[in-house]
Amino acid sequence: MRTQIYAHDIDALALGATVLGAGGGGDPYIGALMAKQAMETHGPVELVSIDELADNELVIPSAMMGAPTVMVEKIPSGQEPSAAFRQLERFLGQKAAATVSAEAGGLNSTIPFVVAAELRIPVVDADGMGRAFPEIPMTAFHLGGISATPMMLVDDKGNTLLLSTIDNAWTEALSRSATVVMGGSAMLALYPATAGRMRAHLVHGTLSRALAIGRILQQPMDRADRLAELLEQTSGRLLFTGKVTDVMRRTVGGFARGTVTIEGLAEDTGSVLRLEFQNENLVALRDGAPVATVPDLITVMDLETIRPITTEEVRYGQRVTVIGMPCADVWRQEAALELVGPRYFGYDLDYVPLRP
């Protein structure tokens, strides 16, 4: 499967990626503008299935790391993503056949398109999460035993850092501090692997899914129809419809945490949904009982416009509908749940797989 992606497709991709961001992942606004500028300058980008690549061909994921707040102020130079990519190719002594998204939710859905447009290589229609997560090891690549290093970090000035670590937890710790020295954001080329090795450790079709979701939400049709199509596209489930009656925020260890209380409307009248978030929405409790938990995706949508509302944007008084979407199968294994299950994030709950 091969599809041409044009600059004018990027807004839909970014909108769909916000839905897959499950409330987090960073606002893709700047990332989308970067991708559009790169594609207007260098031309469209081909989106391909991993099956289009030979087993021995190299694939290098591209991503941004750091504070989204910094990126909206200190916009990248635009050279960083492809510089990181090229430097890693040089270090490995092999040209890569394609790039791929490490995280399809939020901002990182668009970064591979910046690299691909400039280097004229395809983007693999897949990612390492199928959603957004806050840390480098939280990927299907990691679960598949692929090392995040050798990894290149490049800043806006052209400083390049090569990381070679003993494990992916060290990669997270070291790259996080390096990013701060670099001014709060950096671009990465990481998790290099052959297509053959990577194939079994990807979440497939996520970028075309983001695009499809974005197109559904852009359609000028009835909101009930848009919502129904969205749920069909994502195999998702309507969890709750109501009004936000309380938002409590606190910042703990650099992460924005909080609790959203939603009082039911229409069929949900009389019930209360409590949402716990840490950058992303992690746990949804209906009248005290969990109805969806991480790693499944929980996204809050505006009831009127059927547009995603991020955890930064959620406010008292908003009329919302909360949807749950099943995570990629890879996250439902025991080892994965230790890495991204509710207990990892500090909730005394077992993972409750979303009922279809």
Add this chain to the structure above:
Amino acid sequence: MSYRLGIDVGGTNTDVVLLDGDNRVVAKRKRPDSSDIMTGIRDAVRAVLDDSGVDPVAISQAMLGTTQVTNAIIERRDLNDVAVVRLGAPATRAVQPLAGWPEDLRRRYQRFSYIVGGGHEFDGREIAPLDEKELTRIAREVKGQVGAVAISSVFSPVNAAHEERAAVIFREELGEDTPISLSHQIGSVGLLERENATVLNAAVSKVAKRATVSFQEALASIGIHANLYLAQNDGTLMSVEYALLYPILTIACGPTNSMRGAAYLTGLKDAMVVDVGGTSTDVGVLVHGFPRESFIAVEVGGVRTNFRMPDLFSIGLGGGSIVRDLDGDLQIGPDSVGYRIVEEGRCFGGSQTTFTDIAVALGRARVGTHPVTLPRNRAQAAYDLAIARVTEAIDRMKTSASAVPLILVGGGSVLLPDAFEGVSEVYRPDNYDVANAIGAAIAQVSGRVDRIFAMDHRSREEVLEEAQAIAFSEAIRAGADASTLEVVEMEEVPIAYLPGNAVRVKVTAAGTLASYERRGAKDSHARS
């Protein structure tokens, strides 16, 4: 006795009020906008002088709230060319200035658009030294080609040194007459939105100049030689000199003035305000006497900006809103007969059924010259539908579930009931119909700071003290009396994914005009 004039030029009407030294309304006048705004202002001012018999020389201050700048941007009228200068290279090249602008404006402004070495990191370090040579070259290149300069530096809300130095270089080359807009004076964190607002600010320099000059001339022509002030969208005033530097801050001052007027007329500092006009209803929130600010990016003429704006929820429901299909699937608005209600509305003998006619038919309001008869149950259903929309808008703007007081202002507010769900008490002040002009007349002067501070080596108190000192000095610069200054808003927002306690601090301080008579300002609150 000295007097003050408050003038509000809105979409359909020009409202004028004359206040005495005790802030009492001596005369008021509402008239439909003429094609020539200044003629309209002159005629309305002359009318209040005639009604009151006040001598023009006794007017010491005149405050103007106007939509002219907003309209110039929306209608692309009389905008001047701008040198768009961003300081941030090598960073920021991935998204050029004017990205996402409407095509017509982008084509026009990208001719003189530059990204130059400079800018800062979030913690105040330099990204690169300021490229002064390149700035001098650009200044010579644009000389005689542009009417204004817009300078935006990365993280200027943290460190404005590069913007200020660049301004000196441009001033040396272009002289004192070319206005220079600096982004840290206009917007907050978010480079593109702040840069956009700065470019728009520069683009309306000519419009602002003309509006203020003709305002001065209109008043001078009827013998008024008062100090002139313009209303800003945060509910405070700026001197004419300051307004010429930051004309963009007048955008959306109309709804803000209404809310400030509502606060003054009732003496309430924390309340909801519902302002009902002919076509729409704005719902806002007063916090410590000032409108709550919007937290999302706001589009002005199709351009995304992030400068401060009042947080409003507007619905297409006003006194002139047309009611359709009274017997079937009821619909009210969003289209309105506007000021033509006096010809087309049933209560004035016309044939259109408006929201006003519904209220008149139900005996809830006495408006117009003709009785209105409509089937009672259908009229009630239409009224209930309209009130449900207002109630929902009120509920959306509330930040907590507890009941809050509500102030009704605007000409159409007579149509609304005396109680709403979630509202503790409804206030209907005198002179509710000219609350906007009163809001302009009684406004204070403010100064503010919105920056990121690192708290690594300093205590929280030290940072907040520094922020407050900056806000105070800004207010004094804008014309405030230092002895009356107080902090009206303080907010700290921690920033995610950054260590070292980087915190965004916003402080707004406000005080009375330095030339104000204190007596008037003090008495005003006792009166309510």
